[in-house]
Each structure stands twice: as C-alpha cells, then as structure tokens.
Amino acid sequence: MDISSTFDNMDTGLTQDRPVQMSSFYKEIEPVDGAGNHDVVNNVTIPASGASDPRAQNSLQQSWEMNFQEAAIYLQEGENNDKFFTHPRSAHALSAYLFAHSHLFYVVELLTAVLLMLLSLSEAPAVPFLRLDVYVHATLELLALVMVAFELCMKLRWLGFHTFIRHKRTMVKTSVLFIQFIEAIVVLVRQTSHLRVTRALRPIFLVDCRYCGAVRRNLRQIFQSLPPFIDILLLLLFFMVIFAILGFCLFSANTADHYFSTLENSIVSLFVLLTTANFPDVMMPAYSKNRWSCIFFIVYLSIELYFIMNLLLAVVFDTFNGVEKMKFKSLLLHKRSAIEHAFQLLVSRQRPDGVSLKQFDGLMRFYHPRMTPRDRFLTFKALNHSGAPMLSLQDFYKFYEVIGLKWKARRSGEHWFDDLPRTALLIFKGINLLVKSKAFQYAMYLVVAVNGIWILVETNMLNDGISWTRVVPWSYIIFLTIYGIEVLLKITGLGPITYFSSGWNLFDFSVTVFAFLGLIALAFDMEPFYFIVVLRPLQLLRLFKIKQRYRNVLDTMFELFPRMASLGLTLIIFYYSFAIVGMEFFADVIYPNCCDNSTVAASYRQINVTTGNRTELQEGYYYLNNFNNILSSFVTLFELTVVNNWYITMEGVTSQTTHWSRLYFMTFYIVTMVVMTIIVAFILDAFVFRMNYSRKNREPLDDPEDEKGIVFETEVSQTEALQTLDFYKHTLGVTNLTSLQDMCVALERSGQTSLVFLGRRSRTKSDLSMKMYEEEIQEWYEEYSRTNLQTDGTFHRELDSPDAGATNSIN
C-alpha cells in the first residue's frame, strides 16, 4: 500500500472537493438558491466554488458536516433496521431525530413504560404492602402518560405528520395513549377504579421502546408463524369436536360419568384432555364400566397429542426456519442499501468513487463520537482492502463487520508477568505451568466430585430437616479453602485479564465468592442470607467441563441466553395482559371452601374430615392460585403455563363466576401453546444451526479460534503513524490526539519499523449466518443490484418509498 498517497490527496481534497450529493438538511439552512426542494438535491448548486473565498469555504465545510451527519444517520438506520421512509428530511426533523435517538431519551422512554406497567402493583386489587391511594397512582399514571405524549410529539416532529400517520405501530400507540389518558382522568375524578380492562394494553408502551427491539422481533416472528399454526389448530379442534360428539354418544348413558354428561362438558373434557391434565381421571368412570372404552381415549390421544400436536411443532419449526433466513436476508440487504446511501453522501465531485480518510473521519465523529482518532484511523485501514488511497464502495460494504472492533497492539509477551524481575517471574511461571497442567485440573475435578458426594451424604443424614446452627461444619471450611486457593493460584498464574475473560472462570469465581459470603453469614448468624450456603452444590457444575458435548451444550446455552431472555420477556408481556384481565374479572372470587358445588371442590377445601375413626385437616391449597393481585396472578398464570392440573383453577373460577370464564383459560392455554412452541422451535433451530455450522466448516465447536471471535489485523509503520498524527493535527485541527501520540510512542519504544494492531469482536449469529449462506448471499446481492441499481440515479428514491418490498417487509 502506498501510504503517502493516502495523505497527499487529503490536503487538496479538504478545500476544493465538493460532495456529489448534498445532505437534505443543508438546503434548509441556506435556501438562497431556491433549491429547497428535496427532489433536485443532486443538482443543487454549491453556494460558492472559489477556494479562496473564506465564506464559501466555510459554507463548503458546513455542507460536508451536514453530509457526514446524514451519512452517519443512514448507517445507524441500517444498523438498527429502521425503515428509510422514517429518515429525517429537514433541519428541524434532524434535531428531533437526534433528540429521539439519544440514550437519555431511550432510558426515559423505558422507565416511563416500566412505571406504567408497575402501577398495576398498586392499583385496585393491589399487592398488600404496595397499596397506594387512588389519587396517588392516578396522578402517577397521568404523569407517565404525559411523558409518553411528549415522546410522541418529538416523534411527530421528526417524522412529519404524513409519515407519522402511516407508521402503524405509532398510530396504535397514539390511540392507546388517548384511551388511557381519558380513563386515568375518569379515575382521578371519580376517585375509584372502574373496570379497566384496557390496562391490558399497557405493554404496548414497553414494546415500542428502542431497548425492547428483541421483544418486537419475537412478537413479529410469533405473528408470522400464526397462519400455519392456526390452520393446524383448527384441525386439532375439529378432531376434538368430532370426538366430543362421539364421546357424548358413547358415554352419556353412564350417570356416574360427569365428564361426558352434556355436549359442552364433553368438549371441555376433551379440551382439557388435549393438555393431558385430566388423564386418566376422565377415562376412569367409562373404564370402570367397560374396559374396552379405553380405546376411545387411546385413539384420541394418539391422534391429537402424539400426532397433530407434533405436526404443530413441525409446521412452526418449518416456518420459523424460513422466517429466520428471510429476516437475515432482508437485514443484510437493508444494511447494504444504508451503506450505499451513506457512500453517496461521502464521495466528492472530484473523486466520485472513493471515500478519503478525511471524510471517513468526519463520518465517524458523528457515528461513534467516543472513538479515538487512532481507532478511526485503524478502522479506515482495516476497511481499505485494495490498498488504494480511498475506500471504494466494495471496501465500504464491509463497514458493519469492522465497526465494532476493539483495537489493541499485538502483545510482545505472552504472560502478564513477563516484565517482572527474574525471581518473581520464575515463581509466577511455575504457578502458570501448574494451573495449566492437566494434573491440576483433574485434581480439582476430583475435589469437586468428593465435595459433591460429601454434600449428598451429609444432606442425606440430616433426615429430620436442616437445623440452622452457628457451628460451621469443618468440611465446608476445608473445601472452601481449597476453592479459594485454586482461584488465587489461577488469578496469579494467568493474570486477572486472562482469568476473567473465560466464562467458566467467572462462574468458578462467583460461586466461590458466594460460598465465602455464605460462610460469613453462617458465622455471624445472619438469617436472611442462609440461602447462599445452599448454593454450594452449584460448584458441581464444573464437572461438566470434562466432556466435549457438555461444553458444547453449555456454550450453546450461554449463546442462546440473550435470545431466551427476550422470549421470556415476551412471555411476561402476555402474562401481564392476561393478569390484568384476570384481575378485573376474577379478583377475590377464590377463597378457602369457595367451590363446594363444583367437581374440584376437594382442591379448595380446608376442613376437618372424619375418615373412619381418624380426624385430619384436609387442606386443598388451590385457593392460593387466585387473581387477587398481579403477583398472585403471575404465579397462577405460570401454573397454567405448566398445564398440569390447570383445569382445577379453571373449574374453581368457573364455579364462582359464569361458564364463559372458561374462554379466558382456554385462550390463555392456546396463547401459551403458541409461545411455547416458538420457544421449542427456536431452541431446535439454534441448536441444529450450530451443529450444521460446525459440521459444514469442519471445526470443533469449542475451537479456540471460535472463542476469540472475529480478528482483523492491520500493520502500521512508523512513517505512517507520524504522517497520520501530522494530518490530524494540522489538516483536521483535532486537539485531543493522545491516542495517536501513544501509538507513535509505542512504535518508537518497540524499536521496530512497524507494529501490528489486532481488532477483535465476539462472533455474532450474523457472522455464522454469513458463512452458512455464503453462496446464497452472492445470489441475493446480484438480485438486489438488478432490481435497485438499474440506473444509478433511481435507486435512492426506490428505497425511500415506504413500501419498498423485501427490505421493509421484515425489520
């Protein structure tokens, strides 16, 4: 690479080069030429072309700054998968956009939404210790809603009225806000809560938050999987109805069989049987009368539970598979188009097919304001594959792969203690070798295994229940000492940075620290912390490091964790809505001995029963599964999710209200079935993808290369470093150049002519997909350029339109 040429053209480029395309923000500021119309942006005349005129130069500088900012916004939109039709179009739209895309705004948005949801802890059927007066929580709600309204105003200002009313999610949010506002005022006026089922819509505010993008994606995926799901569900329900009619015809003659006494009972019984929750009880009356009647139930369960239910999973899995790929494709093409937009804004008239360091640096100042000049320079170099002084569009396409890299000079030494004096070095070297040896590792596994057996035996001998004593058992101290020594040895031997960069070591460390805290709790008799002692057996998890497959599984588990958490959050949002509806209709209908006229009376009974000559307290605990406040509702809904015995709760509530209540429970069952099927499909998909990936690339899953993630290398020579420093200091006029100066100093100190810098980031799902779909990606790109780049001028407008096909259909 010809280094000097990179800087040569920059000096001239600074003063004379005009951008090919003007930012849409610019013309608003200087509408002198009457070129305020967005459509003629490419033909706008630059106010002045004389390089010597300082006013013209200033204006040129300003126009470049505008371009940098807009390019940065395009790239952000590409990264966040924001549709381009929400791109700000004017200067005051820009300020609103910048305000609505600051982290402060996001945090306030999130907090408001969370506050609104948390209010239900204190409203009408409140959690006892969180109860607030009506005027307090209604005022809080009004305040939060005003905040939401303010946020929406900012969005209106940024999007403009026309785009605003075309953006569906925002419109739904606005109307929900309107309703909530009126209701909150009504509550404040009447000083009492009315039947506020609309509170179930509150999660919409949360879902719309920037930080809840993952939840939005999950919801979209759920909705996309719905059509095939509903088809199979109808098949399922159809068989259910047919069997209900059959069952009614066959078993209604048996008076002891209340499960099939009417057609409605028959349908409800078979719906519950679909979940297996009333099996084998539902069969027993018929079975006791005629043994062959079991065939009816076996056939029903075989068809419904073992065939159609699995078909449901298969259909969802298949759709899910396709949707994941389509999503990846549309994201990829959206990013590509964002890069093209940005590139158009960065190239100058004189050099229309390249981006120079000056322009790249300008872009990065807006895109990543906290990036140091050194990193901006290194990123530029990492992008620059061809070795030309400018970045071509092909180079620039790699923008998103390079942008997240953390740069570091390649370490000369291997260990942290290489610079220490000789004696210390030898000691640490010894420790290092010790903790890296197989013998040490297996010795530790042995200790853990012995500890495990010890805990098991110890616990087994405490058959009369744990008695908390102040005496700390000596075994606890011994094992803890061993673990403590191990942690210390490892930290000193590997160095803290290497030690803590491994997930397993972090796990070891935290478990050991917790165990120490538990010891302290035991020693000082702090009762609330006893539970920490109980976490000791978690140490045993380390044993699973021994086998390859477990490492894979646990690694996959950690990789899946963020996505699982977002799925969990999605589930909680559904729970919230159902909990609100449940509380509005079923609060306080369940209490001990409430349901004596139902078939599930025994589960709610709390009485003394005389059985022969014994008297015992028969306690059915099911009155605890109620909708009396939102926390209880959540637990009740979790129990319904687990499905087992859910009909007891359903029948209990039904006996106290109307039999239409069953609709609530059945709907909830179907909704959770959808979400759970998606979760299963997701785990299946992720796992199979991972396995295929490692098979395709013939690399073991726990390849050390894999752990390091993505690595880029860039070599910087001494002259180049000095030139860059000079360029930043004089041409760009940057004042804070410590990072570049440090680089020069490091180069000098190393005594070599050049230094290699490594840029690292962790590997994402997107990187894996890139490799998996390598061949198809090329096809997608070709197809994309055929449709969008037929003539260079038109592609910009096509992508701007709100319904620009694949790119916008899924985001």
Next chain:
Amino acid sequence: MDISSTFDNMDTGLTQDRPVQMSSFYKEIEPVDGAGNHDVVNNVTIPASGASDPRAQNSLQQSWEMNFQEAAIYLQEGENNDKFFTHPRSAHALSAYLFAHSHLFYVVELLTAVLLMLLSLSEAPAVPFLRLDVYVHATLELLALVMVAFELCMKLRWLGFHTFIRHKRTMVKTSVLFIQFIEAIVVLVRQTSHLRVTRALRPIFLVDCRYCGAVRRNLRQIFQSLPPFIDILLLLLFFMVIFAILGFCLFSANTADHYFSTLENSIVSLFVLLTTANFPDVMMPAYSKNRWSCIFFIVYLSIELYFIMNLLLAVVFDTFNGVEKMKFKSLLLHKRSAIEHAFQLLVSRQRPDGVSLKQFDGLMRFYHPRMTPRDRFLTFKALNHSGAPMLSLQDFYKFYEVIGLKWKARRSGEHWFDDLPRTALLIFKGINLLVKSKAFQYAMYLVVAVNGIWILVETNMLNDGISWTRVVPWSYIIFLTIYGIEVLLKITGLGPITYFSSGWNLFDFSVTVFAFLGLIALAFDMEPFYFIVVLRPLQLLRLFKIKQRYRNVLDTMFELFPRMASLGLTLIIFYYSFAIVGMEFFADVIYPNCCDNSTVAASYRQINVTTGNRTELQEGYYYLNNFNNILSSFVTLFELTVVNNWYITMEGVTSQTTHWSRLYFMTFYIVTMVVMTIIVAFILDAFVFRMNYSRKNREPLDDPEDEKGIVFETEVSQTEALQTLDFYKHTLGVTNLTSLQDMCVALERSGQTSLVFLGRRSRTKSDLSMKMYEEEIQEWYEEYSRTNLQTDGTFHRELDSPDAGATNSIN
C-alpha cells in the same frame, strides 16, 4: 434402437457363452476339477468347452442357471439389506437359504413369535376369560419354542457354524431360546409358574422376524440416538439432584411439606416435577408459607422443563437427521454393490461387459418367479437406456428403480365409457362433467357442512343423554341418501378404477358404507353395532380437502402412517417387556382402599365420606390402574406414557411394596421419553424433509404428477413384439406365453406400428431422497468406487468380509 441386434446375438450367446464368474453353488455339484475352494472361483475351469457336446452343453446350461439363482439372491440381499457375509456359500446352504427365505417360512416365524407373546394373556396373572391351565400353556410354549429351534437350525445350515456364531442377533436369540426352553420345562414339571421375568425377553423372537424389519430399524435408530440422549439426560438428572439438595435445605423445616421432608422424598418430588405431574401441588405447602418460594419452582421448571428437555429433543433430532442420511447412503451403496455382484455373475466370457435379454430373463425367473415374459421383456427394455443390444453396468445400476413397475399399455381413450354406444356415452359423459365440476364439489362441501352443524345442534339438544330408539331420525336418512347418490354418481362418472384409486374417494366410500350399516343396525335394533352410527361425524373430515395446507398435512399423515405404525409396534414391544416385569412384581397389590397409609390414599379410596351434613360415595378409581393381567398392564403403561398423574400409580404401588418399585416407574418414564422423543424427531424430520423437497423442486406438494408416482415409458414396435415372441418360444423354450401373445394381438388390433407401455409405481421415500441428495450421491458413488473398485478383482472380497465398513455398519 436396433431391435434385431438384440436378438441376433442371443442365439449364439445361448450355446457358446460361458459365464465370466461361476456361481459358488456350482462347484459343489461338480467338484471334478478340484476347484471347490471359493477363493479361486474366478479361475475355475468350465467342465467342457465344446459347443457340440450335449453333456457339456447341459452342464453349461446348468452352470448358467446356478449363476442366475445366485445373482437373484445377491439382488434380494441388496433389496433386503442383508449383509453379504451371510450369503450362502454352497449347494446345501443354498437350499437352506431358499427355505428360510420363503414366504411360508416367514409367516410361520411370525406366527410362532406372536403366539409366544400372546401366551402371556393366558399365563399366571391371566386375563380372566382367557385363563388356561398350566400344562396347556406350557405345552403350547414348548411347541412354539421347538418351532423357533427348528428355524434356528435352518439358519445354522444356511449360514454355517462359523458365520452363525458371529451373527450377534442370532446368538442372542439362541441364548434367550435356551433359557426359555429350560424355564418352560420347569413350569411343566412343577405345574406352576415361578417368577418368570425372562418372559420379558420374548419380543426378541418377534423383532427377529423378517416381516418386522421396520421395528428392527427403529430399535437400531433408538440405540444410535442413545449416547447423546444419555449425556443430556445426565445433565438433567444432575440439575435435579442439585435442586433436590437445595429444596431439602429450604423447605424441610416446614413440617406441613411432606414433599421435601427427606432427601429421597425431595429427589422423587423433583423427578415427578420434571414430568409436571405433581405441579402445582408440590409447590403449595411451601408457597402458602412464603410466597417467594415459588421462585425455586419457576427456576427449576424453566431450566429443566423448558430448556434441557427441549435440548434433549434438539440433540435427538440432530442425531436422527444424520442417521437418516447415513442410512440412506449405506443402503444405496449396499444396493449398488449387490448389483455389481449380480452383474459379474450374469456376463458371459464372450461379451464381458453386457447382460443380454436371455440372461436377464433367466435372472428374473429366479428373482420374480411370477413375472410374465411380457413384463420381463418390458423391464429389460426400460433398463436399456443406451439402445445397445446388451445392458451395460450403468444400465444395470437402475435395476431397483425399474423392478417394481407395473406395466400397462397406454390407454387410447380417456374414460372407461368411451367404447359404449352413443346414448349411454352422452349420459356418462354428462355425469363425468358434473362430478368433475367445481359447483358439484362445493355443493357437496356445503351439504357436509350443513350436516356437521346439524349433528352438533342435534347432539347439543340431547342434553339428558342419548336414548337409543328404533326411530331413525329423518335427517339421518336425507343426508345419507345425498351421500349415497354422490358415491354412485362418482363411481359411474369416473369409472370404478379411477374412483377407487384416490385415497379421498376410498375414505368417502367407506364412511358412507359404514353409515348405511349403521342405518341397518338402527332399523333392526342390533345393539352392538350402534357405535357405527356414531362414526357419522367423520364425514366432516372431507371439508379439509378445500384448503391446500390440509391436503398436504393429511397426505403427509398418510405417507407417515406405515412408519408411525412400526414405531407404534416398537412402543408395544417395550410395553410388553415392562408389562411382564410389572405383572411379576406388582400383580394384585392394588385394590380399592389399598393405600391408606400413602400420600395418594384419596385416589384409591372407595368409601362413604361425611362432609358436614352430607354423605357421599367418594370413589377413587385408581385401583383400576393395576398390573393384574397383561391387558390392564398395557392400559396402565399407556397412562404412565401420557405422564399426567402417573405418580399416583407409582406411589400406590410403592406403598404396597418397597420403595425400590419407584425404579421400575422411573425407568419406564425414561424409556418412553426416549421413544417419544424419537417419534417427535421422526415427525419433525419427515415433515421438514417433505417441505424442503417440494421447495427445492418448486412443485406443489399435491401435484398430479406426484400422485401418479414414478412412470417409465417404453415403446414396442410390431416386429419387435413378434421377434420377442419367437425368441421366447424357440430359443428359451418357454411354454406359457399368453402375456406376449396378448401384446401382439393388442398391437395388431390397435392398427399402429408400435404401442407405448407405461410402467408405474408409487413414489417412495427413497425416490425423494434420491432427488434431495442428488449432488451428494454422485460424491458417494465416486468415493465408493475409489475404495472398492481399485482393482476389479478385489472388490468382491472386500465387500464379503463381515466388517466391511459403511455398507454393513447400518442396515
């Protein structure tokens, strides 16, 4: 194609051509040359080479016959996936082989095995109405075992002692037979059954049957999926133990909480919780004391049930996927190698790279003795792609694709009534157009829908249960008449053959016939047939034909049916073994009020309970879920498979026996979990494969082409037909030539010079796989020829060895 040349060389080939390779059976008959050693088979000298010597020609003819037979056996082995090391090696091995591969032998084998299994209906804890005296069933058993011994002797004769003891499955069978034999004699001597747990091994005889190949494959697949399954299972159990210790520490202080009172209880509770069967009850005592204790259970279920259990499915699915592909590959290569073996035996010395019609015909007489000469000729022509007079090895590779074809001359007319007089033709033409019209179809859908609603409403109004009366409801007659007319119209309009070739029409027909039978049953008051009436709603299934997706799903359902049935049979085999063990240990331990000292006493109670001032019969039906005979055991095991409330049965039995009984139930749970996971993986795999197939080949799943299956076309000219007839009559000396004569007559009557014959068969999974893995198959072939055909002479021996790698590893 040059027809005449096909026949030209046959006349000469018949008398002079000697086979390149001699059959291993031959040398045993004529060991004159001392060439009885198998290894020099290729160098064996043919007894006589003079074409004029009648004794020599006879011997040559005989040697060809032997070759045909051995080639047919190779091809059969390829088709049945029998390993080549069990190939018969001598003349008396051949006769034993032929005996052991006759359908009569297979049927006897199957019947013996079924009889042995059915015996448990009559043995010790017998089904009441099937009870037999000890000497009767013991004698029957001895007889059956003697039959099995005889079968094994035949196998020994065919395989030879050396191969016999190396064949694992046969050795296991022999030792089981030995044990059973001794036990049966002991029973007969003591005149009473002892603890015969070994009866649980009886299914081995069934599994070894030729007709149960699918079950064997399933079992193999289950065993192959086991290693990863067990790994994840250990992870699952490990977390269970950790949580059991935690749970014991946290909840054992609560005296009301018997679920966690000891470590053993704690482990059992959490094992049951893994199946969700005791949720939420297991949580309730802790939850009622401290509401936050629900977190323990939520975390446990989230990790175990929603994460690791799904991981289990993912791992099995992944393994399953790989195994299916490997199985297909090994089958494909095994068939290829069988074809090569056969080809070697069919080629003659004079023309060593082609199989002539004469030799092919000779092969087919052994391979498919019932095939007509016409079909043999057409099959030969279908194989012959190149147009050369002989089949090359490349042609011959397609053997298995062509062999199942059913040949039929292409019909000149479209409808069955085309040959009728004009008036009748017009009427039938009208009916044909009517039944094919959309209007007619939708009218019928409407009728079915109305009928469905009618049944629903009618049933709903019978809220006091069905009362069987002699009066047939008029609606029943009306709808049945409409269906009857529809069936008649369709049969006359489409012709019976076209009508019954569609699965949907068959379904319509049988439901309608059943409904008629039901009507007769109603009219004549035949009580046991009432259930037929109840099948009426099945007509509604027809509605699902309307939508494409349902057709796909239902088609896939039918396609999966054979495989599902074999999986069901596999499950039943497991059930059988567990039922035997269950009966031996738990027969008669369960009875009403048996378990009053257990925690599940209520479910077994059958007493009058006084609740306040009411007295009611509280009937817990669970005493019906017992192991008192094999049928009850099967129902009980099915209930355990469905999992819900399974712990009630477990605890009931445990309270009456020892707490080691739990091992039985837990093992059963894990075994069914394996089988069920395989079933889910199988359905997922089959469905996703089907969807991918249709996506890859861009054809809708219900393409009419697809329904027709595989079609081959062959054109036969008049001269060719006559030549073939002549060839068969004079050169081969075949006497029964009606099929060929019919062909010649049909050709003459049609007045055309040639006639096209269509060979059809239904499409199999293997055909789909062939298309799916098109590219990979080529690679496999290349790899295969590299390893096996390096020198032409060695490949034979390599494949013969019992451990010949991929080909034999999975069959």
